Amino acid sequence: MIEVNLPNHHYKIEVQRGLLKSCGQWVANIWRPQRVAIITDETVAELYGEDVADNLVDHGFDITMLVVPPGEESKSLEKATYLYDALADNDFTRSDGVIALGGGVIGDLAGFVASTYMRGIHFLQIPTTLLAQVDSSIGGKTAVNTKKAKNLVGTFAQPDGVLIDPNVLNTLEIRRVREGIAEIIKSAAIADKDLWNYLGTLKNEKDLLNHAEEVIHASLNVKRRVVEEDVFDHGSRLTLNFGHTIGHAIEKTSGYGVISHGEGVSLGMVMISNRAEAFNQSPKGVTEDLIKMLERFNLPTSISLDRDMIYEAITHDKKARGNTIKIILLKKIGQAKIVDIPIETIKDYIIEEEV
Numbered sequence: 001m002i003e004v005n006l007p008n009h010h011y012k013i014e015v016q017r018g019l020l021k022s023c024g025q026w027v028a029n030i031w032r033p034q035r036v037a038i039i040t041d042e043t044v045a046e047l048y049g050e051d052v053a054d055n056l057v058d059h060g061f062d063i064t065m066l067v068v069p070p071g072e073e074s075k076s077l078e079k080a081t082y083l084y085d086a087l088a089d090n091d092f093t094r095s096d097g098v099i100a101l102g103g104g105v106i107g108d109l110a111g112f113v114a115s116t117y118m119r120g121i122h123f124l125q126i127p128t129t130l131l132a133q134v135d136s137s138i139g140g141k142t143a144v145n146t147k148k149a150k151n152l153v154g155t156f157a158q159p160d161g162v163l164i165d166p167n168v169l170n171t172l173e174i175r176r177v178r179e180g181i182a183e184i185i186k187s188a189a190i191a192d193k194d195l196w197n198y199l200g201t202l203k204n205e206k207d208l209l210n211h212a213e214e215v216i217h218a219s220l221n222v223k224r225r226v227v228e229e230d231v232f233d234h235g236s237r238l239t240l241n242f243g244h245t246i247g248h249a250i251e252k253t254s255g256y257g258v259i260s261h262g263e264g265v266s267l268g269m270v271m272i273s274n275r276a277e278a279f280n281q282s283p284k285g286v287t288e289d290l291i292k293m294l295e296r297f298n299l300p301t302s303i304s305l306d307r308d309m310i311y312e313a314i315t316h317d318k319k320a321r322g323n324t325i326k327i328i329l330l331k332k333i334g335q336a337k338i339v340d341i342p343i344e345t346i347k348d349y350i351i352e353e354e355v
């Protein structure tokens with residue numbers, strides 16, 4: 001069990017194989033019996049929806065299932081509006097709660113809806129992808145995308161608890177497993193050399209899944225430490241955005257969901273490090289180390305893209321302030337730094353041709 005201690009909030013993350021089957025008891029330890037909306041997507045609903053709902057009913061909860069289509073396109077204001085209406089139609093009040101059951105899309109969307117419906121109702125996270133289990137379910141960033149940019153509209157809102165059952169990863173497609181690994185590699189690269197070295201002992205994605213509990217714990221601890229230090233993203237938390245400036249822009253310009261979040265982060269980490277190395281802002285060899293680690297888990301490391309389109313998307317990045325933007329670079333493997341540059345200069349970090 002991991003505890004997250006924030007200035008005005010404290011919650012527990014439980015990581016245990018098979019825990020989903022007894023989630024009713026876990027929820028009952030946090031909430032008294034009440035109305036609960038399970039927000040999920042069609043794929044996850046089919047696989048785990050009934051088990052979770054039945055278990056909660058057995059513990060006295062009154063369940064409403066709210067299901068959206070799977071995929072990044074559901075992280076939208078349109079789906080948020082659908083969910084607000086559904087909560088109101090089912091008479092949800094501020095003493096009721098939301099459970100986000102799914103990947104990062106569901107976590108971000110359900111967290112956003114819970115934190116804005118009636119100015120905020122309680123929510124829990126039950127992440128079902130590796131990415132959500134190691135990154136998005138903790139830390140309290142919620143968001144939806146707009147036509148202009150990824151995660152343009154969102155809140156900081158912490159869950160009352162996070163339940164992680166690594167067994168659910170058995171049904172995950174391998175491409176989805178890789179996406180989670182991209183965020184794990186990011187966490188190791190910015191703040192945990194031991195985790196980096198450990199990842200280097202694993203053969204591939206399947207081998208990593210065999211060691212899921214250790215890897216999930218280590219990644220969560222990186223994120224927990226960073227979030228506890230800077231919950232509102234004013235300073236050190238920005239390092240969790242390594243690879244995301246260009247990554248988010250790639251996701252947006254490819255059409256949400258075509259290049260996934262994890263793939264964008266993988267490409268973004270390589271691109272920014274490659275240029276930083278050329279400009280003597282990161283040490284020689286760091287990009288090659290990153291590429292080797294990403295390739296070990298079959299993540300993409302190069303792409304052809306349109307610099308102007310990527311630049312336009314980056315101008316809406318939340319790390320921009322006036323005419324400058326903060327970028328995240330590696331000081332070395334296991335340590336990151338935040339560098340302020342004029343926003344136009346980001347063009348020098350965007351490589352158009354496949355490398």
Ligand SMILES: NC(=O)c1ccc[n+]([C@@H]2O[C@H](COP(=O)([O-])OP(=O)(O)OC[C@H]3O[C@@H](n4cnc5c(N)ncnc54)[C@H](O)[C@@H]3O)[C@@H](O)[C@H]2O)c1
Nearest residue numbers: 043070071103104105106128129131136141168171172261
């Ligand atoms: N809030 C944060 O701190 C944070 C951090 C990282 C990423 N994110 C966001 O997370 C999103 C990406 O999350 P994701 O990669 O989990 O994508 P996702 O939620 O779209 O899930 C990927 C796919 O896996 C399916 N799925 C989920 N669980 C499954 C299971 N156990 N078995 C079989 N299929 C399953 C889903 O239906 C979906 O089709 C992005 O929008 C990204 O911006 C947020």
Ligand SMILES: O=C(O)C(=O)C[C@@H](O)[C@H](O)[C@H](O)COP(=O)(O)O
Nearest residue numbers: 135139141151183237240241244318
């Ligand atoms: O929690 C954070 O802080 C992160 O930056 C984690 C990222 O992996 C995640 O993708 C996050 O949603 C990005 O946030 P944003 O502020 O760039 O929208």
Ligand SMILES: [Zn+2]
Nearest residue numbers: 183244261265
């Ligand atoms: Zn991310």
